[in-house]
Each structure stands twice: as C-alpha cells, then as structure tokens.
Amino acid sequence: MASESSPDPVTTKIMTPISRRAALRSSACAIGLALAGCLDDIPGRSSDGEETPPEDAGELGTPAEGITVTANSRPYPEFEPQIVHIVPGGTVEWLVETGRHDVTAYHADGHGPHRSPEGTEPWGSDRLTGVGSAYEHTFDSEGVYDYVDTQQVCTSHEVAGNVGRVVVGWPDPDSEPAMTEPQSELPSQVAKAITLFNEESRPVLEAGP
Template sequence: MNDLTRRNAIKLGAASGIAAIAGCLSDRFGDTGTSGDGDGTIGNPADEVVVDVVSTPNPAFESRLVHVNPGGTVTWDVKGHRHTVTAYHPDTYGPQRIPDGAEPWGSGTLSGNRDFEWTFEQEGIYDYTDTRTLCATHESLGAVGRVVVGWPDLEGQPATEHDDLELPGRASTVIQEIDNEMRAVLTEE
C-alpha cells in the first residue's frame, strides 16, 4: 500500500468513526423542534411544538395538526406578513370549537419574525384560525389548524361536533382534511 492509499484509508476510517458517534449522539440529543417523548405529530404528543405561520403561496399554518401533552406549549412563529392565531370561540372569533371550560386565546396581529405561544392545560381538541383580512380573510383561504391535547375522547368535543360547513371558503375543506387525518390515527390507538 503506498502513502496516498494509506492516508485515504486512515481518513476513511476516522470519518466513519466520527459519523457513527455523531449518529448515536443525534438520536440521543437531536433537535427536532419539539421536546417531550414525541415529535408533536398526531399520535406522538410532545411537550413543545413550533408551528410556522406562512404567507405564500397562501396564508397557512405549517403544521396544521399538532399533538401535545397536557401542559404542553405550542409556539406559532410568523414567517410572513401580518397574521393572527385565534381560537374558534364566541369570545374571540366564530363558533366554539375548543373544549367546554377551556380559555380561548387570540394573539392580536403579529408581524413577520414575531411569535405567539399558548400553553394547553386541558385535554381536548382545539381548532383555531388566522382572522386577518386583506383582500379576503386568511380563514377563507384555508388558514386553520388544530391542536390535540392528550388523548381526548373524540365524541363530545365541540371541534368534532360542529358542522365543518359552517366555516367559510377553503377553511371548511381544510378542517375536514385535518379531522380525517386526526381520526385515522387516534381511532387506531
């Protein structure tokens, strides 16, 4: 073996060792944007979840369906222009689509690079929207989302008992998609 080949073999071995160690450490200490045992996707609740609020191509929440443990916090991080994060509740906006007795929230208008967080103490299903209006309401363009807290009974929740057609425009379609996605996972559990 000549020097060049020996050096390459040593480099390859060292790189492989470092990659193996890094892989082990990332599984243990990796940053997923969430904390807790799960990743915040439906069926895998987390203690903290971040939802991006975007403006293009249309106003939307990414991810529009998240799952947190009771006492978990969702942070909405505004990436675009002006948005709101508002619970569906007669005290804040629209019909009640959060659990009975739960406190409704409204962020007020948030400009780009600002965030809003809310801690969910009560188990249940919480629907929310962006109430901002430009040419049309962000809600009617489909800017709606859902937070599932804990492992609630799907029956008797205001979010699942309401007629989705009471929501305007694309919001109705998006909330139906979210509901189907949630039920596909939570009814398997």
C-alpha cells in the same frame, strides 16, 4: 568439582488489601467507561443520558412537549404544520415567516363557531406583524382545539382557509366539539380543511397511545 549455580530466585508479588482495592477501582472505572460508551449508542438517549424526543414529535400520534408552527403569506396564507399533537401542559409557538397573521381560537365566547373543548377559555394572539413575530400558548386541558387566522390582507385569511388544529393528549374524539362536522357558517375553504383534519385525527385518537 564446580558447584552448580543456584537458579535465580523467583520474585513473588504479594497483593496487599490496599493494592487489591486499587485494582478493583481500576476495573470498575474501566467497566464504567465501557458502559458509558454503550449508553451513548442507545437510540433516543443523548450523550448526557437524557432522553431525546423522536424525530416525528409533535405529529399526530406522537405528542410533544413543545412545537413551533410557522405562518406564511406566500404563495397563500398557511400555517405549517396545520395539525400538531402535544402533551397536556405542552406549549405551541406560532412564528411569522412572511406577512401579517394572528392566531384565534374558534370559541363561542370569542370568534365563533365553537370548536374548542367544553369548559375552556377563548385564547388567541394580537396581530403578528413582521418576520420573527411570535406568539405562544400553553394548553393545560386535554382536548382538540381548532383555530384560525382572522387577518385580512388583500383577502381574508379565514376565507382563504388558513386554519389549524392543536390536539392535546388523547381525548375521546366523540366528546370533542372540534371533531364534529364543520358548521354551515364557516367559509367553504375552512370547512374543507376541517373535514380533512377530522379524517386524519379520528383514527389516531381512536387507536390511542
């Protein structure tokens, strides 16, 4: 009588403490990589995990840590953008693209009339001549700062209305000299621009962050 063949032995793999830890490490790595991939897709966060500024950073209502304002002479003297919004300690750079310009605060101790926060010093650049000329200023104190281009090339840039505004933080608009009506000694084009600045700035500052 032929003997029945015994079944193949079943091989059982025993997981030792060392192999168990290795498996756990592999699982942890896989989970970490998956999470990293998910984090890359989070809006407002770069691939290295740092937050990226919103696209409208520097516009009214979205203070930025830094922003660049361009200065042009064609077809007319103009700062762009005319109003910027930064955080306290933020920096604004003015960059000449065409023509000759300067950046001068409206301040009682400098180029009047006074349209700067109380207790701040006058500030401004020298003449900026040539494409690529630049000036930057860091604003440590919260407030609203109006400024002007005082250069005269064929015509006065101030008379032409080349003015701008820097809003720093979230000041009370009722306590800011720059938020008052434009003074009578200002050129008419400047007065019109400042009136528009106030109409745009006040509701944003009153609404707050």
